[in-house]
Amino acid sequence: MTRLRVGCVGTGFIAGRHLAALSGFGDVEVVAVADPVRERAEVAAARVGARAHADGLALLDAEELDAVWLCVPPFAHGPLETAAVARGLPFFVEKPLALDLDTAREVARQVEDRGLTTAVGYHWRQLDVVRRAARLVPAGAARLVTGSWLDKTPGVPWWPRRDGSGGQVVEQTTHVFDLARLLAGEVVSVAAAERPAADDGDVSTAAVAVLTFASGAVGSISSTRVLGWRHSVGLQVVADGQVLELTERSLDDHELRVVTADGEEVHHTDADPIAAEDREFVDVLLGRAERVQVPYAEALRTHALACAADRAARDGGTVRL
Structure with missing residues (x-):
């Protein structure tokens, strides 16, 4: 071998x-x-x-x-x-x-x-619940996308500094932006706002981005680092007649909830995506x-989106991709 x-x-x-x-x-x-x-x-x-x-x-x-x-x-x-x-x-x-x-x-x-x-x-792209979600919302089917990363501030000294982490949107919430791209397609413009940093550094304490997708779908993704625990990390996609909710409770605990007029299905995985x-x-x-599913060129598209959301929040304008 x-x-x-x-x-x-x-x-x-x-x-x-x-x-x-x-x-x-x-x-x-x-x-x-x-x-x-x-x-x-x-x-x-x-x-x-x-x-x-x-x-x-x-x-x-x-x-x-x-x-x-x-x-x-x-x-x-x-x-x-x-x-x-x-x-x-x-x-x-x-x-x-x-x-x-x-x-x-x-x-x-x-x-x-x-x-x-x-x-x-x-790593979300490795999960069977994410692949299932992608099958349920084919290209152009998403209407509304809402995501969040509501969490605590990581305990390493470089993280609250922009010259260390790049900010929460770039360092953490990038995973949610990647899911949004995967399930709703490419984003053509981003507007955003943020709340100023705390005393521990210059990374904002909260931010929200409003996304317009090439398909016509719209969405928002929110971030905050002021909690003492991980409260909500995930993405919700609304398509005609259904709502899909993907949640990450921990690196080894992911869930997909599919809701329709007939009820809901819950799919759980404790697979190791790493x-x-x-x-x-x-x-x-x-x-x-x-x-591989995510070569460097593909990851660059997500990184560009996260950087655009971060820049829009700091500049208070709209960034076109």
Whole structure:
């Protein structure tokens, strides 16, 4: 059996989920882990029998890899992807693609020029409940879309700062924007507003975006970070004669509720979407599958939408895509 030699840059929560999945695959060998805090790199590497590095570029310089997972904060994107492209190294990258749109566009150009295989962590697309929802609302069927990410502020110091996270809309709510694109099609314009930041940084405490879709559908997506718990993360789609509600209670707890005049159906899954997206990328690299669901170019469309919503909120105008 062919085994992929892979590395992982980052050791946070989501990196840990990827490392757990990858180390459980019989056709993958995790050979290296990197983190700017050396102790964290050593602990994570020891769990999977890998070597530790003090940063991602050092890992890319030192190791012979078949692919790399880039699970870093938004502010760290750009140089790592450029280094991977220069080496012709396929990469999986966690969302968001970058702090801004220009950085992501430049990486996308490099990836396209090199013809590199990539994947991005919009994990909802791996779920059977999301695929079921997509079948129930074919192209152009959605009339109204409403979404939300109502949550607490993550506890890492870089998150409340725009130069660290890019803001809640870009860093978190991007998942909801991705679902909206998947189920209702492309957005042609965004208007938005936000409530000013709190004392902990310059990321707004609440924001709402109003979307106009190419199909004629309209929608709104709201974000807030002022709660002490995750209250609501999900998307509601209204089509003729039916309402679909997708909810994420946790990374391993997703639900689809389908409501019609005849009653409602509830579909639940506790599948691991992180392991599923890792398996998909590995299978593509090993030639067992044709393509990934979210390559870099597809993720760029969602990132552009989230960045447009963020800019519209800060400028108080309408952004056309």
